Amino acid sequence: xxxxxxxxxxxxxxxxxxxxxxxxxxxxxxxxxxxxxxxxxxxxxxxxxxxxxxxxxxxxxxxxxxxxxxxxxxxxxxxxxxxxxxxxxxxxxxxxxxxxxxxxxxxxxxxxxxxxxxxxxxxxxxxxxxxxxxxxxxxxxxxxxxxxxxxxxxxxxxxxxxxxxxxxxxxxxxxxxxxxxxxxxxxxxxxxxxxxxxxxxxxxxxxxxxxxxxxxxxxxxxxxxxxxxxxxxxxxxxxxxxxxxxxxxxxxxxxxxxxxxxxxxxxxxxxxxxxxxxxxxxxxxxxxxxxxxxxxxxxxxxxxxxxxxxxxxxxxxxxxxxxxxxxxxxxxxxxxxxxxxxxxxxxxxxxxxxxxxxx
Numbered sequence: 001x002x003x004x005x006x007x008x009x010x011x012x013x014x015x016x017x018x019x020x021x022x023x024x025x026x027x028x029x030x031x032x033x034x035x036x037x038x039x040x041x042x043x044x045x046x047x048x049x050x051x052x053x054x055x056x057x058x059x060x061x062x063x064x065x066x067x068x069x070x071x072x073x074x075x076x077x078x079x080x081x082x083x084x085x086x087x088x089x090x091x092x093x094x095x096x097x098x099x100x101x102x103x104x105x106x107x108x109x110x111x112x113x114x115x116x117x118x119x120x121x122x123x124x125x126x127x128x129x130x131x132x133x134x135x136x137x138x139x140x141x142x143x144x145x146x147x148x149x150x151x152x153x154x155x156x157x158x159x160x161x162x163x164x165x166x167x168x169x170x171x172x173x174x175x176x177x178x179x180x181x182x183x184x185x186x187x188x189x190x191x192x193x194x195x196x197x198x199x200x201x202x203x204x205x206x207x208x209x210x211x212x213x214x215x216x217x218x219x220x221x222x223x224x225x226x227x228x229x230x231x232x233x234x235x236x237x238x239x240x241x242x243x244x245x246x247x248x249x250x251x252x253x254x255x256x257x258x259x260x261x262x263x264x265x266x267x268x269x270x271x272x273x274x275x276x277x278x279x280x281x282x283x284x285x286x287x288x289x290x291x292x293x294x295x296x297x298x299x300x301x302x303x304x305x306x307x308x309x310x311x312x313x314x315x316x317x318x319x320x321x322x323x324x325x326x327x328x329x330x331x332x333x334x335x336x337x338x339x340x341x342x343x344x345x346x347x348x349x350x351x352x353x354x355x356x357x358x359x
Contacts, residue, residue, distance in 0.1 A: 004315035015057040029065035047099035066104040072184040086191040097199035107206040113145035125322040129289035175219030204245035204274035211254040243272035249279035270310030277319035290320045
């Protein structure tokens with residue numbers, strides 16, 4: 001195992017910072033960049049050049065984001081459109097392979113990553129959180145994660161609209177029953193996995209965040225909001241390229257006993273985990289806050305040891321650190337999480353990569 005960062009269209013300066021922090025592997029998101037041709041198609045030459053540019057900083061791209069957009073909702077309301085989108089995604093998977101990429105991550109959120117407010121934390125930081133009892137449409141609009149951003153300054157319909165990944169607020173979409181949710185996900189898996197298997201590209205799926213109550217929220221079910229849902233998802237294909245972007249924080253949010261639940265999930269799904277969001281929460285099912293890794297209800301050292309016992313050997317990425325006006329870009333908070341994770345790895349016997357001295 002090793003530390004890594006997930007970054008959105010990073011600059012040269014940002015990649016240099018990653019390298020200086022000891023990061024050698026990254027997970028990148030290209031939405032909104034010139035790598036995408038009209039119609040959402042990836043350009044193989046630009047993507048290959050981009051990979052080489054990232055590698056020039058001493059970094060390897062472990063995974064690249066595959067934006068599935070609104071394909072899941074569209075499958076339930078406009079199947080012809082969904083099938084056209086599937087063809088674009090299939091093209092992009094093949095293009096990724098031709099450009100030298102080996103794994104892609106995608107998110108099956110149909111609506112934004114639902115949050116209801118901010119809670120005070122140590123030293124005056126603010127934790128993003130979800131509490132079902134506090135849910136209102138206004139709280140959803142103000143505090144939820146839209147697309148790939150953080151829950152600040154993300155008004156609906158603003159200039160960030162190209163980053164929304166097809167997500168809407170739950171009250172704005174038709175009801176999505178458990179049966180309908182599974183039909184849409186089964187369509188997506190059937191459309192993508194055979195192509196990825198042929199291309200030799202692994203696909204890592206991020207589960208629904210957060211788990212919703214029985215019956216859903218505003219009529220929308222989150223079917224990948226439990227171990228049982230993840231188990232059913234994995235069973236949709238026995239291909240070795242079909243797996244998980246295992247968001248440890250999201251899994252913790254599924255249970256009243258987050259630590260026990262996370263360890264159980266690691267032990268069960270480790271062979272299909274292709275990347276980890278190594279983050280922590282306080283609270284649990286339907287009432288939680290996203291906190292620094294060292295202060296949550298999941299014992300991060302025990303979690304890391306569980307990955308180790310289960311044979312996971314991939315990337316650990318910090319994710320969803322708190323907010324503060326003292327660190328508006330969250331780079332210091334992410335650096336803290338990276339260092340914390342590196343310390344746990346060393347304590348578990350993993351040796352850091354050998355440093356090189358500049359001439």
